[in-house]
Amino acid sequence: MDNLYAGAVDRTLTDEQLAAKAREGDAAAMEELYLRYRQPVFRIVYRSTRNTDEAEDIVQDVFLKAFERLHTFREQSRFSTWLMRIALNLCTDRARMRQRRQELLEREAEHKLAWSHPDSPDPLETVQENAFNEAFYTALRQLPDHHRQLIVLRDLEEMDYEEIARILGTSVGAVKLRVMRARRAFKVKLEPLLRAIGALE
């Protein structure tokens, strides 16, 4: 950490090479890793939180935790996988805290409902899509953490089963089974919301 204000780093280095340099306190390597994974981590976190400020806070915590615990990173797995695991764990922690602030999130959801795509050509279609979108995220918030993570990783981020298995530290078969269960639980939550917007007519 003493070399926190070092110069530029070779951008052709792999994640694992950068991680090795960052472990020795190379700030440039840390910055490069941060710039590479800031947005992917943010996207996953944002899918879970739907709140930009909160997602940025979590992203900061993810990288702080990652750089502090780089000595525990074993190069048997990919850096991105390891980073995503940290992100998911922090999302879970935050989700528990967020349950206490449910009312605030409800207001945020109402605000998003009124939001529309400025580039959309068809306002009616935009309204419908927003209604679907809102129903989707409302149901997603109602899911337990372990189900929500799988819906985000598999259905929203479209990660393959192998990658998810590596992130969660389990087998591909187990991931498939858990994804199936997560979808079933998700549909149970989603059905009344879709019915309310007339999507099941």
Next chain:
Amino acid sequence: MRHPCRELERHIESGAEHLPDALRAHLTACARCQRAWRLHAAYRRALQAARREPTPACELPWSRVQAQIAARAVSRRPARWLSPALAWGTAIVVALAIGAALFPTMTQPRGKTHARATHEHLMPAPADMAHAEALDADAPAQAIARAENAPRAPATTIVAQATPRMHESARLQSPEAKSPPPPMRARGSAAEANNIPESDPMMRARAVPHEDAAFVMGQAMAGGTPDFGYEQAFAIASLPLTPFGVGDQSTGVEYLPIRYGTSSYEGSHHEAVIGSF
């Protein structure tokens, strides 16, 4: 197709977008499968909408994360002055200070000191005791004999001294003279001897001999404010004393405990002040 419902379920689990014609025909006949397929289609549509929603760009700058990393690195650096020896030394000094502060209170039993202080506080002055004994000497011999034969509560502190608080307690606790007790006959004859009418109980009470002073005082206090000083002893506690008070059936006088001062945990009977009113 043997089990179209199960087949449709498998298609839904695999995330299929379209169904084969055979299954599509089955949907028109099976309401449950139709509902499941509609839900699946709506789920897919909601999923597409969620995927299409643009994720905002993360605008968290590296400088902020870097500053946090630096701050944490500083806070994690161990303080140099806090060497293990110094830490142990500080802990020992603090422990000794706490022990020294607690030592005096630990060496002296709390209950005994408290009880002694209460006892000293309640004990009357020798002059007052002598006055009380003088009053006692004037009491009828029968009453004394009755009192001596009755069982006494062990280790009971008897305080026969009128204090402001006792006066007030007496006013509240002395029994009302609804029917005159037997000793009142003597008082009645004394009143008759002095030609005091029965309609004036206060005058009649003042006329009684001195041996009934305690009862008279109780009567007078029940009826109005007596005219004597606070230091004057007015009660003789020579009858059986218990923490709960006793009743003298022959005289109709009830002896009630008056708790005075702070009760100690050793028992309220040590502090019971009994007065005959």
